[in-house]
Amino acid sequence: MTGSLLAVRGLEYVYPGGVVALRGLDLNIEHGRKLAILGPNGSGKTTLLLHLNGTFQPTGGEILLDGRPAGYDRRSLNQWRRRVGLVLQEPDDQLFAATVEQDVSFGPLNLGLSEAETRKRVGEALEALRIAPLAARATHTLSFGQKKRVAIAGILAMRPEILVLDEPTAGLDPHGVTHLLGALQQLHETGTTLVFSTHDAELAYAWADRVAVFHDGMVLCQGETAAVLGDREVMRRARLRPPLLLELAQLLGESETGGERRSLPRSREALLARLRERLATADGRDGPVSAHRPRRAAE
Amino acid sequence: MRAIDHYAWTNRWRGRHPAEKLLPAFGLLLLTLILPPPTTGPLVLATVALTLAYGAAVPLRALLAVLAAPAAFLLFGAPFLAVSVNFSDGPGLHLSPEGLRLARDTGIRALAAVSCLAFLTLTTPLADWAPLLRRAGIPAGVVELILLIYRLIFVFAERALTGRRAQVARLGYSRIDRGVRSTGLLAGNLFQRALEQARRLEIGLAARGYSGELRVLSPEQPLSWLRLAAGMALVALIGVASGLLARGLS
Numbered sequence: 211m212t213g214s215l216l217a218v219r220g221l222e223y224v225y226p227g228g229v230v231a232l233r234g235l236d237l238n239i240e241h242g243r244k245l246a247i248l249g250p251n252g253s254g255k256t257t258l259l260l261h262l263n264g265t266f267q268p269t270g271g272e273i274l275l276d277g278r279p280a281g282y283d284r285r286s287l288n289q290w291r292r293r294v295g296l297v298l299q300e301p302d303d304q305l306f307a308a309t310v311e312q313d314v315s316f317g318p319l320n321l322g323l324s325e326a327e328t329r330k331r332v333g334e335a336l337e338a339l340r341i342a343p344l345a346a347r348a349t350h351t352l353s354f355g356q357k358k359r360v361a362i363a364g365i366l367a368m369r370p371e372i373l374v375l376d377e378p379t380a381g382l383d384p385h386g387v388t389h390l391l392g393a394l395q396q397l398h399e400t401g402t403t404l405v406f407s408t409h410d411a412e413l414a415y416a417w418a419d420r421v422a423v424f425h426d427g428m429v430l431c432q433g434e435t436a437a438v439l440g441d442r443e444v445m446r447r448a449r450l451r452p453p454l455l456l457e458l459a460q461l462l463g464e465s466e467t468g469g470e471r472r473s474l475p476r477s478r479e480a481l482l483a484r485l486r487e488r489l490a491t492a493d494g495r496d497g498p499v500s501a502h503r504p505r506r507a508a509e
Numbered sequence: 510m511r512a513i514d515h516y517a518w519t520n521r522w523r524g525r526h527p528a529e530k531l532l533p534a535f536g537l538l539l540l541t542l543i544l545p546p547p548t549t550g551p552l553v554l555a556t557v558a559l560t561l562a563y564g565a566a567v568p569l570r571a572l573l574a575v576l577a578a579p580a581a582f583l584l585f586g587a588p589f590l591a592v593s594v595n596f597s598d599g600p601g602l603h604l605s606p607e608g609l610r611l612a613r614d615t616g617i618r619a620l621a622a623v624s625c626l627a628f629l630t631l632t633t634p635l636a637d638w639a640p641l642l643r644r645a646g647i648p649a650g651v652v653e654l655i656l657l658i659y660r661l662i663f664v665f666a667e668r669a670l671t672g673r674r675a676q677v678a679r680l681g682y683s684r685i686d687r688g689v690r691s692t693g694l695l696a697g698n699l700f701q702r703a704l705e706q707a708r709r710l711e712i713g714l715a716a717r718g719y720s721g722e723l724r725v726l727s728p729e730q731p732l733s734w735l736r737l738a739a740g741m742a743l744v745a746l747i748g749v750a751s752g753l754l755a756r757g758l759s
Contacts, residue, residue: 265712288718296716302664303706304713308636308656312725319725320718328726346728348518348634350663364717 214238215276215372215403216262216294222270223257223427231257233427234271239372239405244398246414246435247407249424250449255407256299258424259376262405263296292321295370299377301357310336310352310360311345317368328367335367339393355386359393366397373397375406379413391417415439415453416476423448436474455481462488512574517634522565526732527637530629533740538625540748541618548754550617552747557624560743565632575627580620587616635659640727653723664706669699 218237224230231254239245239262249255260266261273264280264287273280280290298304307313314335318328336342339359344352352360358378365373378394379387398404407424408414414421414435421439422432425448431438436456438444445452458481459474475481517523522530537553561567591612595603635656642652672695676682681691711719 260712263716265715284720288720291716291718298709298713298716300709303709304716306657306660306710306714306723307725308634308639308660309728311728312636315726316714316719316723317717320720325726332726346524348514348636349660351515351518361713368717 214274215241217274217277218258218261218271219274220271221258221261221268221273223254223261223266224269231427232261232268235424235427235429237422237429237432239403240420241371242398242401242403243420244404244418245406245420245422246418247405247422247424248409248411248414248439248448248450249407250409253424253448254427255424256376257427259296259374259405259407262372262374263294264290265296292368293370294372294374295365295368297362297365297373297375297378299380301354301361304361304364305349305357308348309345310341310347310349310363313349313360314364314367317364321368331367331369332363335363338366338397339363340389355382355389358382358386359390362390362393370402372403372405375404377408378406379408379410387413409450411439411445411450411453412455415456423450425449459484512571513630514634516567516571516631520565520567520632522632523634523637524728524730525736526730527633527641528732529737529740530632531641532737533744534625534629536741536744537628537747538622540744540751541621541625544748544751545755546614546618546621548758549747549751550621552751552754553621554624556743556747557628561628561631567631571631572624572627575631576620576623579623583616583619587612590615637728637730649722657723661703661706665699665703668702669695672698 216239218235220234220236221232222230222234223232235258237247237258247255247258257266261268264273264282267282275290275293280286305313307316311332314332315328318331319325323331332345333342336345339362341356341359341363344356344360349357349360358381362373362375362378373394375394378390382390394404406418418435420433421435423430423438423444430448431441431444439452439456440460442452455475455478462484475484537556540549541553558569558572561572562569589612591608592602592604593608595601636659639652639656642655643649673691676691676695680687682688714723
């Protein structure tokens with residue numbers, strides 16, 4: 211627990227209307243990790259994320275920043291939000307300024323940075339998400355995927371230690387997802403801790419190194435990605451399906467080589483390569499599996 | 510409106526300091542208001558159309574679209590200036606030479622004046638006016654509100670459009686009474702969503718350290734005195750030409 215940058219202890223939240231959203235959950239966010247919060251729609255993921263930067267104040271339990279309970283006065287909140295950046299799911303809920311550059315400049319200026327420093331940070335943030343050419347564009351003329359990246363850049367320009375993203379890939383096409391994940395990976399490599407919510411087990415498997423499975427306002431299980439996602443009982447209880455990649459990889463019998471869990475293929479390319487390799491060796495070992503192919507070619 | 514906004518953001522002069530566009534445009538407006546319209550009006554209209562087309566690369570079509578509404582209004586309104594009601598030999602309507610002249614002058618003058626403003630709206634997006642408004646002494650809160658409304662207009666216009674499409678798809682406008690009902694439902698829905706949007710925007714802004722002031726970087730548009738001087742020289746030239754022409758005509 212020493213590495214916990216942000217920790218959630220027995221968090222409970224009841225909406226003013228009386229709807230119970232979170233029922234006593236624990237979560238550790240460790241430095242330098244990529245944590246996926248995996249759960250079906252309506253399981254309370256967004257409510258949890260809104261606690262991570264102090265937007266909501268828990269009705270029970272507490273949130274620890276560096277091991278100390280977080281405060282909810284203005285000063286503490288400012289400090290907190292400087293360190294934990296939250297990107298909402300819907301970019302239109304976040305973008306308010308007329309141009310991309312202006313919108314991204316909002317956060318850094320609120321940190322009290324000078325105009326020159328702000329300009330520098332805006333440039334860097336746009337560069338990191340590969341949208342620098344959009345700087346002078348009007349916010350309302352952007353596509354959904356572009357807006358999403360601008361929203362992330364707006365938080366990024368504040369250089370948070372932890373970047374919390376609510377459903378970052380929702381509504382993006384496969385190309386947009388690849389693009390976004392590439393940019394996030396780069397951020398991660400420069401030391402940013404990432405937390406994201408998703409209902410997509412495939413995404414969690416491909417991308418996170420830790421997963422917390424979320425169901426009905428509670429964390430069912432938290433731990434190393436392949437171990438958590440491979441736990442059928444947990445996945446069934448959370449009404450989620452284990453990732454196809456993981457199931458295929460397990461079928462491939464990777465586990466029998468012993469102690470090689472880490473080498474389970476994590477992307478479709480890796481899995482396909484492994485499959486080809488396996489087929490090729492099978493070919494050599496016992497002919498019948500695919501031996502008919504060359505024979506047919508010879509006919 | 511979409512078209513105006515599009516050109517405002519994409520025209521060739523978009524990056525220029527707003528004062529370089531504002532002062533010459535006001536200069537032209539002043540000429541239109543003080544000099545005799547028959548010569549000044551056409552000259553100003555031509556100047557605006559040509560600078561838009563060849564300077565800012567805004568097609569004539571866009572200018573015509575902006576001028577269409579006021580022109581239609583003038584088309585219906587101006588003729589009434591030409592006729593006068595006369596009771597001297599029984600009640601009757603009369604066309605008088607002065608009336609005709611008045612109608613013509615008013616029409617040309619109004620159209621030329623509107624074209625000056627059209628020049629501004631077609632070359633400068635609202636966002637670029639903010640620093641000027643602040644410098645003119647408009648309270649920061651009001652300027653922020655203007656900018657926020659500008660941004661949200663597009664968000665809600667989009668929602669209204671998709672909402673209407675969804676209603677049309679379910680035959681919500683197949684009869685007049687249904688149409689009225691659907692419009693009412695849509696309006697109510699938009700109102701509710703506006704409130705939700707405001708709440709979520711507040712969360713989004715708070716996450717970025719919002720503390721009551723929507724401060725953002727001003728666009729970097731250095732003022733070119735040379736270009737401003739050239740613009741004002743053009744205005745002076747039009748003024749002189751118009752004066753000379755007017756004297757020649759009379």
